[in-house]
Amino acid sequence: MHKSLSSFPAIDNTAAPNPPPFFAQNLLRRPLPTNAAWQNFVLKKGNQPEYFHPYLVQSENGALTVCYPARVVHPAFIFQAFVANLSISCAPSGAHTLTSFDDLSLTLELPGPLRVPLVRGSPYITCIVEGGDLKFSTIHAVLNVSSSNDSTKHKIQFNNGQTWLVYSSALLKLNSDLSVSGSFQGVLRLALLSDKFDQVTDEKEQILDRFSTCYPISAQVDLAAPFRICYKWEKKGWGDLLMLSHSVHRHIMTVPADDSVIPEFIYRSMDGDLVGIVGDSWVLEETHIPINWHSIEGFESRKGKKAVVSALEHDVADLNPIGTTSTYFYGKAIARAARLALIAEEANCHSLIPRIREFLEQSITPWLDGTFVGNGFVYDKKWGGLISKNGAQDSGADFGLGVYNDHHYHFGYFCYAIAVLAKLDQNWARSFKPQVYSIVKDFMTVNPEEGVLYTRLRNFDLWKLHSWAGGLTEFADGRNQESTSEALNAYYSAALLGLVYEDTNLIGIGSTLAALEMRSAVAWWHVPLNSTVYESEFVQENRIMGVLWANKRDSGLWFAPAEWRECRLGIQLLPILPITELLFADVGFVKQLVEWTVPALSREGVGEGWKGFVYALESMYDKDSALQKVKALKGYDDGNSLTNLLWWIYTRGNKHTRPVVPGDCLPVPVQADRHCDLYNLLLSFKESTQLELQRLAAEIQELKKYCQFPAQ
Template sequence: MLKKLKRKVRTLLKKRRKPSPPPPPPPLETPIMPEPPPPQIQPLRPFLFPQIQSTVLPDPSLFFSPALLSTPLPTNSFFQNFTLKNGDQPEYIHPYLIKSSLSSLSLSYPSRFFTSAFIYQVFNPDLTIYASENSHPDAQKTHIISSSSDLSVTLDFPSSNLRFFLVRGSPFLTCSVSDSTAISISTIHAILSFSSNTALTKYTVKLNNDQTWLIYTSSPISLSQSLSLITSNGFSGIIRIAALPDSDPRHEAILDRFSSCYPVSGDAVFTKPFFLEYKWEKKGWGDLLMLAHPFHLRLLDSDDSKVTVLEDFKYKSIDGELVGVVGDSWGLKPAPVPVNWHSIRGIKEESYVEIISALSADVEALNSTKVTTNSSYFYGKLIARAARLALIAEEVDFFEVIPKIRKFLKDTIEPWLDGTFSGNGFMYDAKWGGIVTKQGALDSGADFGFGLYNDHHYHLGYFLYAISVLAKIDPVWGRKYRPQAYSLMADFMNLGRRSNSNYTRLRCFDLYKLHSWAGGLTEFADGRNQESTSEAVNGYYSAALMGLAYGDTHLVAIGSMLAALEIQAAQTWWHVREKDNMYEEVFTRENKVVGVLWANKRDSGLWFAPPEWRECRLGIQALPISPITEVLFSDVVFVRDLVKWTFPALQREGVGEGWKGFVYALEGIYDKEGALEKTRNLNGFDDGNSLTNLLWWIHSRGDEEVEVFEGGRKHGWFVHYCH
């Protein structure tokens, strides 16, 4: 049977002439993105899916100020725990764990616990700050979020005249005290020594856990101390508290020098392609001292003379050493990534026959298999899988199958966009401001928690991929459904800050960590989390492809930049290299990839599998296989180590064929023939993958080794692409 099909394919290749490419779509009536680009990606005519009243979402009015409730609210933010249930679970705001409870705020410079299976930072309330007496006894006893930005959140305590400016990367906790309020600072440790300067504007507190804390005030304050409590009389002004990172007197002098300048908020601004600028609003006087994590340090613009890196001034962190940087703004330049519809390297024509044989069978199966899922996640994978077949058909010049794929995509995508899909569909939630599903709005467990804003960049990324491909091969259809397509994209890609926006700003992407979070409106002791970096990459890559399909250069630029940051963050924190010093040796020795990465934890296990299922750990960091995968796994040395580490797990009884496919795909990066042989013997594939896609991937690997530059910006893909 296969021989007959191959002969038919060869005949078609000989007889067929490559058709002319389709004409470009006619220009839109108005420009998509004028220059300079506006601060928000949105449709020309905003589209909202029908509204639904969710029965599972928490009430945001408990913790957000009334002024913020009329705007879309963050659902995957670094301070999300402050908005859920009692608002009293800690959040990691580098370099401190911070916990708000009733009318107090606790500060922890965390210690670290680790085994071969996980790493986490231990919260202890090293210092707890509160008003000695409630100044407003009838006021709300919990905090209120009065403002937030990309890099900060402001907590007000209405009952006690305290306002905390929690700015990420500040070595100081900054508190504004009004109305001559008496302040207390307690600790769970014993205070060994307590002293002040002659001006009574700096106090040094040494605890019996080997920590030293410095307290700075904007005006003199009289503090008294007992065994584990510090108290004051009435005070108005600014209090700043910092842990001294070690006993080096030079570091105390640095904190002294920069104690008078404090940030109250911080924004991340997309000023030009592949360039991100941090800008802080500051008060006080002098220069601003902040802390950069290792990824920041690699991205800092070397030509930027406005910042000074204090290389020896460091705080410990689960994300690597945090290093002091002086400057009111930073410029960050990630390495560019190529955004292509097709493989970066191309495919040799002698490989077409095998790919076309598989392609013919996979396309025929599209129309013979009834779609049974109504899950937004699995449905998205299904249509994205079909869209891959269309692009592969273009690449191997087998255009005859594209009409069948186009029909399948139209038949499966349109019901989700026009509201006719039975059993599920996209809806709009006005309470928090975003897209949910019919199922998710009524059942918190449906669609993997999509109704609680879990995994939006995963699910919608697959939809965007399929929609982009269909808009590419059928521009008339693309123009018809452009408003719905842009609404799906804006749910997690919106850059706007305007109060009349329908969606929050960059729902999933963390502009300090520079990667996404997947866990939505669920309280977790370890903060936000993300499992699948590759599906996050796919979301932003698919948005960039949508920009290509619609001629939207600004969307291409933003999507490709976020994809680049997500890729390089994955390589920094999820990919565990033998020679790295990011994690402890016992963890590095046993793990090549992190399973679930939390704000405050690294876990070798997955949500759906134990740590020993290494094929799943590899696969969930690789799927879906597409051209951008080459960029994500550009380090051939690491890929070889990862596959070698995974192979023993494939001997376990019950290993899924779909997971094996991802292992063989990565093996194909360095052993093309070995991977082909194993792939040809597979008898099943992941629901977002196919034999066609695996053959396309392996045949598009080069025959030569890719040059690899470890520890820097240059990677094999970058060298190859530029050459």
């Protein structure tokens, strides 16, 4: 489908399915999304529901079915059940075609034809009827249908306690059994007015009436300026556009002067309350975060640095050839070694760096020049993406890399190690720049029109503002992601590559997505005792998420049961990096999380590596206790080391003892002109330089205690 201009050889990916017939022909000329929020519509039969907040939407047998789902709450999970509340069709059967898609929407064409622009966060479902025999149906008993005098507004009451509104751009003769008399062509808008959990109010109905005549058909997201995200909807009809926002939107939204928020207009969702916003464009201003190679405050004492250097010498001496061909575990291994190099820099132990640099070069180069034995990177012409040789032949190999599972996890580790090696060896960096950019662009391409290789932001969801990891696999509950910390590592590492290659665009996009991923992790993966996002039954039993789905919250993990709490903590923490300081900045929550996890450590067979992650967080409020436990460990996670754990513990400064406002894990926003890419880049460099100078001054003061300087 796509000619290979990649730096890696093209391959026929037999593990992944062919792009299905649901895609319109014009869409097949570019790389296709492999992890979109609507991916179920183009997998297998295309009939699994997808979640378009606040509705679950299904397309099957020529009909579009809309559900405003009830929330099922259990101490171990929360999910929303799909029920066929209201269906619409213009033909007795047939499949849909996906005719267009963008960052926040897609358009389905059903037989009839019936065109449906599905826009995420719309309180209405819009259907453009262009022909056919219009029909409505439901699985519920219809209690009442009432219509306006001009038959352009219809109120339908079901026996399940729900009341729906149907607006029509022309006369619609809707009977009490939902049959339609005569023909209809025009625009229909469906919206839930109330259900048994949310009683009808005159005010809500008036709001729906007022904004029913303006509908969105597509949208775009502009990421041109760092830490600034702009939504822009294309609309039709007349009047103002009404959309719904989730809590992360509202936390970073720049509200216009006329105050467009309608706080009383609320729909519930899997992600908390959705609140009405009037306007066809939004500006989201994310907080500036520093992208640092080293810890924010440096070593707190000479004693701590000495302990780290001792561990570092041992870990560097133990660097041996990596004994796996798995892209995931190999990536973790080289990233672990890269951490040793940066810790050596921070500890001024430069004599060890050449050995680490040699190890990284010998370990990474074969993946880039095609000489790695047993695996390697190849370009998939079928879907347009970078995969592994093994993944191209076996859908289960490399954790499903060939079917586009976990791309940002695997390539994120490679990007981190590559960034460190490129920092240490500029000649190597220049020699392999094309291959390096092929890796990072697989999951970080922003403007696919500039090339034909990769889809736009393969994993990152620009409406939810975090990543998905599921790939080309159909799931009843939609997309999912387990480890937000590994997603964060991917975008952080991309920004580090931007620093090495002096690529302001890559720095800006990487740091912006990292900041958004962190904010979403705190909002939806972290579960503090005072959480209002989730019900008390779930909050009482959970401090952190297992797997987060589009339509479900699960305490279980892909690789472990919910009772293995140390695994749940660890998979949302690893790898431990300088940016982890921002992800877990709320020490009050950290203490809750550790205390919730510790009882699980008494279980027989708990891995030493998982214990290390628990103790790392414990060190944020009880350093002495955590230090003794870390020193007693007999092993470490394959992406971690004693050096890294000690570095973490001995770089916890006083700022880590003060509580952070829950949900506000990031620093104070930069008060500056965010439209200027250069300003943000220089600001990042300035902050990094200031930190380095502060660290150097502290080290000089420490040395003065032990050295006698001659009189001037």
